[in-house]
Amino acid sequence: MDFRTRLPRVIGIVVVLAAAGFVFHDALGLIFTSWEQPEYSYGYLVLPLAILLFVNRLNGQDLVIRGSWGGVALVGASLLLELGCELSNVRGVQPYSVLLFLYGGFVTLFGWRKCVVFAVPLAYLIFAVPLPRFIFAEISVQLQLISTDLGGAILQALGYSVYSEGNVIDLGGYRLQVAEACSGLRYLFPLLSFSVLVAFLLKSRRWIQIFIVLSSPPITVLMNSLRIAIAGIAVNEAGPAMAEGFIHAFEGWVIFIGCLLVLLLELWLLRLLGCRIEIESSALSLSRRPVFSVTVQSWQRTIAATALLALAVGTDIALALFPPDRPGPVRLQTKLEYFPTAIGTWRGTRQTIPAETIETLQLDDYVLTDYVGDDGATVSLHVAYYGHQDSTAAYHSPRICIPGGGWKIVSLTRRIITVNGAAFPVNLVLIQNGTARHLLYYWFDEQGERLTEDYAVKLHILGNALRLRPTNGALIRVLTPLDPAETVDTAAARLGRFLDDAVPILQGAMAEAAPSPAWGR
Known part of the structure; x- marks a missing residue:
């Protein structure tokens, strides 16, 4: 193929890549x-x-x-996902539009059968894309709890007196907190990507390759728990300052190298047991130029996908020139700090949330009040209000926060209770910490619609954002402690009596929301 024949194709490739870069620039930036x-x-x-x-x-x-029309559909889906994220300002899944576009482009050109041949390099690209924040947070919390429990168990096995409570290890004179940075995710993701690469390069049986990949999470948790345990030993032997220095010194690449050594030890043990362990290093070598052929049978599907990309470019330009008016954050006309402390026969004491916690949660307004009834029973009300919800600011699910505070979720069920004679959906949660037990109801108020499912709330927010509607909402929780001999039904009845008095006031407070001036794009 001479230069004159090749030049139009090169120009076409450059134009398509430039157009894709323009459309997906925000996703690539993320x-x-x-x-x-x-x-x-x-x-x-x-x-x-x-x-x-x-x-x-x-x-x-x-x-x-020749390709497949399925690839054109994937390209279209990727462009719709990108456009939806742009319009809604929901960024958590936006990077995946780039992956979907790459996969769709490959299938559009070469069809589904070649995906099998190139499955590993195509699938490996997944590791380049960050997890959506809500999935990251859930995995992080679970790893924190597992690492805390295992680290505490190691310390107890070594004869140290410790008590694990959520993501905190109580060492007596010092409380060692296992924060998000100590969850182990910064070791898990790179180790998992490395183990997938090793498994692909291994000339071995399939079960060994799968075993290598599946062993990455346990190795990460074990090494992270060992790090936490050593920090606990440092506290007991040399004081808190030594522990803080150790935690900062033994994070990042130091622990990751330890994880790699354990993975290599695993390979050595498998080989010692007689398993075939050989690395196909040529798969990462460019010692010789690959020999392959390209035959053109039809540009029809490629032209269709390119037309979709051109349409997306035009849409992006139009949105840049004529940005839609998004509704701004919805502020409550009456701030929740004025929420009444006297509700029916209940008298309350208002509590405050530390400023750093408010900043972390990105709360716009809140209520945290402990009420006492005329019979001496206690009910705590917490409302976390967000004037605008997206991927950067939204509620923190109690399913994640409760275990982090040291409480164990004994049961979590969705129920329809009766409040003032009307059906009222809630999540009923029984939690326990030692001998202490609490019963709580929680639900999400999304512009007057009560939801109980975390993912239903996210879909509700996304739907409103796509339609350029307000995305304000609140997490509402009521909690009451149980006496040692008290039944769940008795505590539930107490919460029901409180809600009969409180819900009309809550509905009024949420209904008084007033939108702020609209945002541009």
Whole structure:
């Protein structure tokens, strides 16, 4: 193929890539920004490794440009996802639009069968994309709790007196908190990507490859728990200052190298047991130029996908020139700090949330009041209000927060209770910490609609955002302690009596919301 024949195709490729870069610039920015975070700092290596794997797979391939309409559908879906994230300002899943576009482009050109041949390099690109924040938070909390319990168990096995409470290890004179940074995710993600790469390069049985990948999470948890246990030993032997210094010194690459050594030890033990363990290093080598052929049978599907991309470019330009008016944050006309402390026969004492906690939760307004009834029973009311909810500011689900505070969720069920004669959906949660038990109801108020499912709330927020409607909402929780001999039904009846008095006032407070001036794009 001479230069004159090749030039139009090169220009076409450059134009398509430039158009894709224009459409997906926000999503690409989120991906590159995530690589600056410790949990995803390995992302810079993923793309070169995926390209190496892809190029080596090219050797001996006969690529036929005919493709599949399914690929065109994937390209269309990726563009719709990107546009939806732009309009709604919900960014958590936006980076995945880039992946969907790449996969769709490949299928559009070469069809589904070639996806099997290039499955590993294509799938490996997933590690370059950050998890949505709500999934990241849930995994992080669970890893914190597991690491805390295991770290405390190691200390107890060594003869130290400790007590684990949520993500805190009580060492007597010092409380060692296992924060999000200590959850182990900054080791899990790179180790998982490395183990997938090793499994692919292994000339071994399939079960060994699967075992190598599945062993990454336990290795991460074990090493992180060991780090926490050593920090606990440092507290007991040399004081809190030594522990803080140790935690900062033994994080990041130090622990990751330890995880790698355990993974290599695992491979050595498998080989010692007679398993075939050989690394196909040529898969990452560019010692020779890959030999492959490209045959064009039809550009029809490629032209259709390119037309969709051109339409997306036009839509993006139109949105830039004529940005839609998004509703601004919805402020309550009466601030919740004036929420009554006297409700029926209940008399309350208002509590405050520390400023740093408010900043972390990004609350716009809140109520935290402990009420006492005429019979001496106690009910606590908490309302967390957000004037605007998106991927950066939204409620923190009690399912995640409760275990982090040291409480165990004994049961969580969704119920329809009766409040003032009307059906009222709530989550009923029984929690326990030692001998102490609490019963709580919680639900989400989304512009007057009561929801109990976390993901239903997220879909509700997304739907409102796409329709350029307000996304304000609140998490509402009522809680009461149980006496040692008290039944759940008795405590539930107490919460029901409180809600009969409180719900009309709550509905009035939420209904008084007034929108702020609209935002531009």
